[in-house]
Each structure stands twice: as C-alpha cells, then as structure tokens.
Amino acid sequence: MAEVRIGVAGAAGRMGRMLVAEVDRTPGARIAAGLERPGSNGAGSDVGEVAGIGRRDVAIVTDPASMFAAVDVAIDFTAPEATVAHARLAAEAGRGLVIGTTGLTAEDRAAIAAAAAGAAIVLAPNMSLGVNLLMGLVEQVAATLDPDYDIEIVEMHHRHKVDAPSGTALGLGEAAARGRGVQLAEAAVRSRDGHTGARERGTIGFATLRGGDVVGDHTVVFAAGGERLELTHRAGSREIYARGAVRAALWLAGRPPGLYDMMDVLGLRQAGSR
Numbered sequence: 001m002a003e004v005r006i007g008v009a010g011a012a013g014r015m016g017r018m019l020v021a022e023v024d025r026t027p028g029a030r031i032a033a034g035l036e037r038p039g040s041n042g043a044g045s046d047v048g049e050v051a052g053i054g055r056r057d058v059a060i061v062t063d064p065a066s067m068f069a070a071v072d073v074a075i076d077f078t079a080p081e082a083t084v085a086h087a088r089l090a091a092e093a094g095r096g097l098v099i100g101t102t103g104l105t106a107e108d109r110a111a112i113a114a115a116a117a118g119a120a121i122v123l124a125p126n127m128s129l130g131v132n133l134l135m136g137l138v139e140q141v142a143a144t145l146d147p148d149y150d151i152e153i154v155e156m157h158h159r160h161k162v163d164a165p166s167g168t169a170l171g172l173g174e175a176a177a178r179g180r181g182v183q184l185a186e187a188a189v190r191s192r193d194g195h196t197g198a199r200e201r202g203t204i205g206f207a208t209l210r211g212g213d214v215v216g217d218h219t220v221v222f223a224a225g226g227e228r229l230e231l232t233h234r235a236g237s238r239e240i241y242a243r244g245a246v247r248a249a250l251w252l253a254g255r256p257p258g259l260y261d262m263m264d265v266l267g268l269r270q271a272g273s274r
C-alpha cells in the first residue's frame, strides 16, 4: 500500500515538532507538508530541520490550501480559530484531518461537526492511550457511585498553556457526566473564589494548576464521607500524544466523511456510548 502523505499544521510548535518526528519514523507515513502562519518563526524553513531530525526537503508553507493539496491527511495542533478554518478547508479539499487543538468553544465544535459532512475528522482533546482508557474508567465509576460521591477534576500543565480547564479535564468531566446521566454544562463548577458557600451535591468541580514544564497530569477524585477514590494519569512526554495522532491519521486515510474520536481509533468505544 502507498504511504499516507501527512501534513502538520503548527509544525514549529511544541506538538508540531514532535508530530513531524513521529510521522518521519512511522512506517507507512510520510511527512509531505508543514504549515505555520505568515511571519511565524518556522515559516519557509524545512520541516525536518525545525523538528531537529535533519533536512527532509519539505518546506513549511503559510497557505493552508497548499498544505491540503499536498497531503492525504493533515494533523492540526494549533489554536481554535485556525483549527476551525482548517476543518472547512479539509472539507473543501476532501482530505482527512486529525484535530488535537483544545480550548474550542461550542460554536467551534459545531463548525467542525459541520465540516465533518465533507471530511473524515478525528477530534480528541487527548490522543494518548492511557487518558482514553481513563475516560472509560471514569464513566464506569461515575455510573456506579451515587451523587454522595463528589466528583472533582484536578489538572496541572506547563506554564505556557493558554486554555483552562484543559481539554482533557473537560473530556473527563463529560465522561463523568455521561456516567451520572447529567449534562456537564449544568453540573460543572469550573472555578471557585471567595465565599462560595458549601459544595452543591451532584456538581462536578474543576481545579487548574499551571507551572514549570509539566507535560500533563489529570486526577479525577470521587470523594464521599469516609473514603476517597482517585484515578490519575501523568504524561511523562509529549511523544504519547504524537504517537496517538499519527495512529489516528493512518486510521483516517480512506475513511468516509464523519466525526470520529480516539475511542473509535483505539477500538475502545462501548456499544451505545458517546
């Protein structure tokens, strides 16, 4: 089978550089394009040189349409506004798209879902196997325990992260809410400050920590009178996200249009759950 030609949007970013290196070492995949915005550090440079793996004779372009023209599937870890624009272009070009960008609004997600009518898109706030397994466990525990068990989600990331709570924390909140049979938008308490009053039964709380070079830690706490259950994932390297994203890109090649997630890619979806 021919190699899948993969493009990386945000090729000079923390994840972009990891992704280029991961594509390059993955059998069946070939790095075919990089994208940055005009004026960005990496624009015009060679993707391989920017990723620290040596020259690959593939330039980082600044025109997203030309990236899509050169690839079968693009991987996008950029910023919400760019990601929504790229999803529309993927639909116009009929190319696959793997989206790792977080901090998306409900409107952004709706725009991506609309684009998925014309393109096969994988959208997931966390591409690692461990976190996706954790999501399934959290849903199962939340379905088992009654609302006397208070659910709190704690996350910590590096000092450069711009969105909060993390996309993964919100995804874990969605999993907990699904398990409980409630809507996260109604149950979520995304921050606390000042005289908040006592905790309301059935709510799902979030706490955000930022500092240093922490790659990504997430803990879901189920706390009741007399006991506390804590489920934790700690990322030691961004490689786990890059590996998952490239796996998703290969999985997408040749798939029909639609909106998929990592549960689909990893074969973890339970019948009836989403």
Ligand SMILES: NC(=O)C1=CN([C@@H]2O[C@H](COP(=O)(O)OP(=O)(O)OC[C@H]3O[C@@H](n4cnc5c(N)ncnc54)[C@H](OP(=O)(O)O)[C@@H]3O)[C@@H](O)[C@H]2O)C=CC1
Binding pocket: 009, 010, 011, 012, 013, 014, 015, 016, 035, 036, 037, 040, 041, 077, 078, 079, 082, 099, 100, 101, 102, 103, 124, 125, 126, 127, 128, 167, 241
């Ligand atoms: N789903 C997952 O598994 C993971 C998701 N993420 C998410 O991925 C995103 C990126 O994270 P990270 O790599 O740390 O961030 P960085 O800021 O290091 O990288 C983002 C890159 O995208 C570029 N970019 C921004 N806008 C555009 C545009 N319009 N066209 C092309 N390139 C653009 C940025 O350029 P410039 O600097 O010029 O703005 C930058 O080089 C975040 O939302 C993060 O939460 C991160 C890790 C794992």
Ligand SMILES: O=C(O)C1=N[C@H](C(=O)O)C[C@H](O)C1
Binding pocket: 102, 103, 125, 126, 157, 161, 165, 166, 167, 168, 169, 215, 216, 217
């Ligand atoms: O910005 C990051 O670094 C990460 N972002 C994702 C998120 O918001 O959940 C995934 C991972 O935790 C790293």
